[in-house]
Amino acid sequence: MGNPLYDRLFGIHAGKDTPFLHLPDGQTLTHAAFLDQAAQIANALNGFELEPGDRVAVQVEKSPEALALYAACAQTGLIFLPLNTGYTTAELSYFIENSGAALVVCDAAKEKGLAPVAAAQNARLETLNANGTGSLMRRALGMLPAFEPVRRSEDDLAAFLYTSGTTGRSKGAMLTQENLLSNAQTLVQEWRFTQDDVLLHALPIFHTHGLFVATNVVLASGGSMIFLPKLDLDDMLRLMPQATSMMGVPTFYTRLLGDDRFTGDLAQHMRLFISGSAPLLTETHERFQGRTGHRILERYGMTETNMSTSNPYDGERRAGTVGFPLPDVELKVTDPDTGETLPQGEIGMIEVRGPNVFQGYWQMPEKTAAELREDGFFITGDLGRMDQDGYVHIVGRGKDLIISGGYNIYPKEVELVLDDQPGVLESAVIGVPHPDFGETVLGLLVAETGQKPDPEAILANVQNTLARFKHPRKLIMLDELPRNTMGKVQKNVLRDRFKDLFTTG
Ligand code: MLC
Numbered sequence: 001m002g003n004p005l006y007d008r009l010f011g012i013h014a015g016k017d018t019p020f021l022h023l024p025d026g027q028t029l030t031h032a033a034f035l036d037q038a039a040q041i042a043n044a045l046n047g048f049e050l051e052p053g054d055r056v057a058v059q060v061e062k063s064p065e066a067l068a069l070y071a072a073c074a075q076t077g078l079i080f081l082p083l084n085t086g087y088t089t090a091e092l093s094y095f096i097e098n099s100g101a102a103l104v105v106c107d108a109a110k111e112k113g114l115a116p117v118a119a120a121q122n123a124r125l126e127t128l129n130a131n132g133t134g135s136l137m138r139r140a141l142g143m144l145p146a147f148e149p150v151r152r153s154e155d156d157l158a159a160f161l162y163t164s165g166t167t168g169r170s171k172g173a174m175l176t177q178e179n180l181l182s183n184a185q186t187l188v189q190e191w192r193f194t195q196d197d198v199l200l201h202a203l204p205i206f207h208t209h210g211l212f213v214a215t216n217v218v219l220a221s222g223g224s225m226i227f228l229p230k231l232d233l234d235d236m237l238r239l240m241p242q243a244t245s246m247m248g249v250p251t252f253y254t255r256l257l258g259d260d261r262f263t264g265d266l267a268q269h270m271r272l273f274i275s276g277s278a279p280l281l282t283e284t285h286e287r288f289q290g291r292t293g294h295r296i297l298e299r300y301g302m303t304e305t306n307m308s309t310s311n312p313y314d315g316e317r318r319a320g321t322v323g324f325p326l327p328d329v330e331l332k333v334t335d336p337d338t339g340e341t342l343p344q345g346e347i348g349m350i351e352v353r354g355p356n357v358f359q360g361y362w363q364m365p366e367k368t369a370a371e372l373r374e375d376g377f378f379i380t381g382d383l384g385r386m387d388q389d390g391y392v393h394i395v396g397r398g399k400d401l402i403i404s405g406g407y408n409i410y411p412k413e414v415e416l417v418l419d420d421q422p423g424v425l426e427s428a429v430i431g432v433p434h435p436d437f438g439e440t441v442l443g444l445l446v447a448e449t450g451q452k453p454d455p456e457a458i459l460a461n462v463q464n465t466l467a468r469f470k471h472p473r474k475l476i477m478l479d480e481l482p483r484n485t486m487g488k489v490q491k492n493v494l495r496d497r498f499k500d501l502f503t504t505g
């Protein structure tokens with residue numbers, strides 16, 4: 001039985017002096033050196049007396065050591081729970097408590113704030129900094145670089161990723177080893193990744209895209225990555241000549257196109273550009289092809305399902321579509337009210353089923369039951385249709401969700417914070433088009449009678465509560481919110497009214 005996740009992604013590279021991580025300073029870490037480091041961390045984790053299945057909540061900057069911690073969790077059977085580096089201590093407290101994390105690993109800068117949270121949870125607290133220092137690595141460095149992986153099966157949980165909820169409470173999506181492995185192996189085939197690939201990796205590694213799509217695909221294929229801490233155009237342009245492939249959210253592509261140094265010549269040798277996590281505008285797709293000759297391959301997925309569809313590697317990559325369901329993934333478009341499958345071509349709710357689909361939300365049986373049908377189909381909340389050639393089009397969202405630069409923001413969570421601000425009677429938070437982030441957050445406020453809330457002061461107030469990427473880019477006062485006859489706020493009216501706020505003038 002072994003430990004399929006560890007064996008098939010990491011163990012297959014044991015002893016190989018092949019490159020795995022190319023760092024921006026020119027250093028290269030081999031597979032063998034990376035696995036040695038992972039084994040040392042696994043030995044350190046082993047000394048913390050954790051049990052397989054325990055959650056390890058990790059909020060650290062992107063670094064080789066952070067990735068080695070992921071490998072070490074796989075090796076020790078611990079559940080890896082990565083968290084956005086932008087989350088505030090208030091947000092982190094929820095994830096740590098809700099998951100019942102037994103170990104919290106954070107940057108030293110966050111240690112003081114998190115100490116009481118970890119203590120309340122009886123969780124151990126260790127640090128890991130961007131440069132690979134910290135208490136965890138101090139301990140790991142004294143350990144043997146070998147560790148016998150803990151036995152696990154494909155049905156065992158490997159990771160929790162928290163996804164925000166429509167009610168404002170985040171939900172921990174439980175992913176098994178099989179969920180991750182099956183998807184990685186499918187994508188290697190579909191996108192023709194091999195050991196000769198060098199992926200330009202500038203995504204964060206706390207989300208599905210950067211971790212389970214990009215990293216797992218590279219691991220499963222035996223290729224290497226140019227591992228950049230974040231999207232930095234200077235680094236990207238400097239290092240692209242050494243890459244064969246790139247994955248990014250649409251903002252990566254609009255930023256590249258916005259830079260004159262990004263020429264067709266620079267991209268000529270590249271094999272593949274992939275986009276996902278948010279809609280890629282047809283206009284971006286066409287401009288990219290005009291500049292480079294490459295047609296970006298767009299795919300669709302989510303935290304709960306990993307990847308579900310992809311445009312073809314060979315064959316037409318159709319702009320404005322997310323391609324076909326992946327092998328082993330069933331996709332249907334249903335009537336959102338009845339759940340009945342609709343005829344091909346009609347717009348409805350996208351539902352998916354397959355080995356990629358998660359097991360449910362941690363300790364939230366009602367929410368799981370509401371979204372994951374007994375027959376295994378997951379109700380994605382995305383509205384779409386399948387055209388006559390089988391290409392899936394995402395046409396909107398049935399869920400009240402904003403996607404800004406590939407990060408998801410649930411308006412309810414922001415509204416709850418705005419409603420609490422002095423002088424505010426009520427608020428509505430919507431997503432409006434934005435040239436850089438695709439969509440951005442706009443807050444509309446109604447004042448209590450006789451009050452004059454100060455938008456600047458409110459924006460300053462939300463700093464400690466909400467991660468920066470969730471902050472409204474602007475707050476606008478309204479006399480009242482538009483409502484329908486049922487009293488429900490008509491967000492479509494607001495979205496229409498403010499749609500040009502950031503894109504013109
Ligand atoms: C950073 N900021 C953002 C932001 N990213 N604000 C809104 N939306 C975002 N996405 C904040 C910064 O804190 C900063 O605050 C200000 O906005 C401007 O920062 P920046 O320097 O322009 O941002 P940058 O660091 O360049 O980051 C932008 C980005 C990054 C788009 C490169 O957000 C990114 O890498 N996004 C990828 C997200 C991702 O991996 N999503 C996949 C989810 S998985 P200040 O204080 O300076 O104003 C998924 C499933 C699937 O969806 O299908 O893949």
Ligand code: AMP
Pocket residue numbers: 163208275276277278279280298299300301302303304322380381382394397403407408
């Ligand atoms: P997350 O919860 O962060 O995993 O975000 C998943 C959501 O991102 C999906 O439910 C979609 O709404 C959106 N998404 C991902 N890929 C695409 C895409 N290619 N086009 C449009 N939306 C996408």
